[in-house]
Amino acid sequence: LVLNEPLAAALxxxxxxxxxxxxxxxxxxxxxxxxxxxxxxxxxFGRYQPQLGDG
Structure with missing residues:
Protein backbone atom coordinates (compact mmCIF):
# COMPACT_ATOMS: atom_id res chain seq x y z
CA LEU A 1 0.00 0.00 0.00
CA VAL A 2 1.08 3.54 -0.71
CA LEU A 3 0.02 6.51 1.35
CA ASN A 4 -1.25 9.36 -0.81
CA GLU A 5 0.26 12.28 1.10
CA PRO A 6 -1.34 15.06 -1.00
CA LEU A 7 -4.77 13.51 -0.48
CA ALA A 8 -4.15 13.07 3.25
CA ALA A 9 -3.17 16.75 3.46
CA ALA A 10 -6.26 17.80 1.47
CA LEU A 11 -8.43 15.84 3.92
CA PHE A 45 -23.24 -9.46 -14.27
CA GLY A 46 -26.64 -8.67 -15.80
CA ARG A 47 -28.63 -10.78 -13.35
CA TYR A 48 -30.40 -10.18 -10.06
CA GLN A 49 -28.46 -11.64 -7.14
CA PRO A 50 -30.48 -12.02 -3.93
CA GLN A 51 -27.38 -12.07 -1.74
CA LEU A 52 -24.29 -9.98 -2.32
CA GLY A 53 -21.92 -8.78 0.33
CA ASP A 54 -18.46 -8.21 1.64
CA GLY A 55 -17.99 -11.28 3.75
Missing part, protein backbone atom coordinates in the same frame (compact mmCIF):
# COMPACT_ATOMS: atom_id res chain seq x y z
CA UNK A 12 -6.68 17.43 6.89
CA UNK A 13 -5.00 14.19 7.97
CA UNK A 14 -1.47 13.90 9.30
CA UNK A 15 0.50 11.54 7.05
CA UNK A 16 2.93 10.63 9.85
CA UNK A 17 0.08 9.71 12.16
CA UNK A 18 -1.44 7.52 9.45
CA UNK A 19 1.90 5.73 9.01
CA UNK A 20 2.22 5.21 12.77
CA UNK A 21 -1.05 3.25 13.10
CA UNK A 22 -0.53 -0.18 11.53
CA UNK A 23 -4.20 -1.12 12.03
CA UNK A 24 -5.18 1.35 9.32
CA UNK A 25 -3.06 -0.49 6.75
CA UNK A 26 -3.05 -4.10 7.94
CA UNK A 27 -6.63 -4.64 9.07
CA UNK A 28 -5.36 -5.93 12.43
CA UNK A 29 -7.72 -3.92 14.56
CA UNK A 30 -7.42 -5.87 17.79
CA UNK A 31 -10.16 -7.09 20.07
CA UNK A 32 -11.34 -3.60 21.04
CA UNK A 33 -12.87 -2.97 17.60
CA UNK A 34 -15.91 -5.08 16.70
CA UNK A 35 -16.03 -6.26 13.09
CA UNK A 36 -19.03 -7.22 10.96
CA UNK A 37 -19.95 -8.23 7.43
CA UNK A 38 -22.81 -6.81 5.40
CA UNK A 39 -25.08 -8.44 2.85
CA UNK A 40 -27.37 -6.85 0.31
CA UNK A 41 -29.21 -7.65 -2.94
CA UNK A 42 -28.71 -6.16 -6.38
CA UNK A 43 -27.80 -6.71 -9.99
CA UNK A 44 -24.40 -8.14 -10.90
Missing amino acids: GLDAEELRADPALLTGRLGDAVPTFAQAYAGHQ
Whole structure:
Protein backbone atom coordinates (compact mmCIF):
# COMPACT_ATOMS: atom_id res chain seq x y z
CA LEU A 1 0.00 0.00 0.00
CA VAL A 2 1.08 3.54 -0.71
CA LEU A 3 0.02 6.51 1.35
CA ASN A 4 -1.25 9.36 -0.81
CA GLU A 5 0.26 12.28 1.10
CA PRO A 6 -1.34 15.06 -1.00
CA LEU A 7 -4.77 13.51 -0.48
CA ALA A 8 -4.15 13.07 3.25
CA ALA A 9 -3.17 16.75 3.46
CA ALA A 10 -6.26 17.80 1.47
CA LEU A 11 -8.43 15.84 3.92
CA GLY A 12 -6.68 17.43 6.89
CA LEU A 13 -5.00 14.19 7.97
CA ASP A 14 -1.47 13.90 9.30
CA ALA A 15 0.50 11.54 7.05
CA GLU A 16 2.93 10.63 9.85
CA GLU A 17 0.08 9.71 12.16
CA LEU A 18 -1.44 7.52 9.45
CA ARG A 19 1.90 5.73 9.01
CA ALA A 20 2.22 5.21 12.77
CA ASP A 21 -1.05 3.25 13.10
CA PRO A 22 -0.53 -0.18 11.53
CA ALA A 23 -4.20 -1.12 12.03
CA LEU A 24 -5.18 1.35 9.32
CA LEU A 25 -3.06 -0.49 6.75
CA THR A 26 -3.05 -4.10 7.94
CA GLY A 27 -6.63 -4.64 9.07
CA ARG A 28 -5.36 -5.93 12.43
CA LEU A 29 -7.72 -3.92 14.56
CA GLY A 30 -7.42 -5.87 17.79
CA ASP A 31 -10.16 -7.09 20.07
CA ALA A 32 -11.34 -3.60 21.04
CA VAL A 33 -12.87 -2.97 17.60
CA PRO A 34 -15.91 -5.08 16.70
CA THR A 35 -16.03 -6.26 13.09
CA PHE A 36 -19.03 -7.22 10.96
CA ALA A 37 -19.95 -8.23 7.43
CA GLN A 38 -22.81 -6.81 5.40
CA ALA A 39 -25.08 -8.44 2.85
CA TYR A 40 -27.37 -6.85 0.31
CA ALA A 41 -29.21 -7.65 -2.94
CA GLY A 42 -28.71 -6.16 -6.38
CA HIS A 43 -27.80 -6.71 -9.99
CA GLN A 44 -24.40 -8.14 -10.90
CA PHE A 45 -23.24 -9.46 -14.27
CA GLY A 46 -26.64 -8.67 -15.80
CA ARG A 47 -28.63 -10.78 -13.35
CA TYR A 48 -30.40 -10.18 -10.06
CA GLN A 49 -28.46 -11.64 -7.14
CA PRO A 50 -30.48 -12.02 -3.93
CA GLN A 51 -27.38 -12.07 -1.74
CA LEU A 52 -24.29 -9.98 -2.32
CA GLY A 53 -21.92 -8.78 0.33
CA ASP A 54 -18.46 -8.21 1.64
CA GLY A 55 -17.99 -11.28 3.75
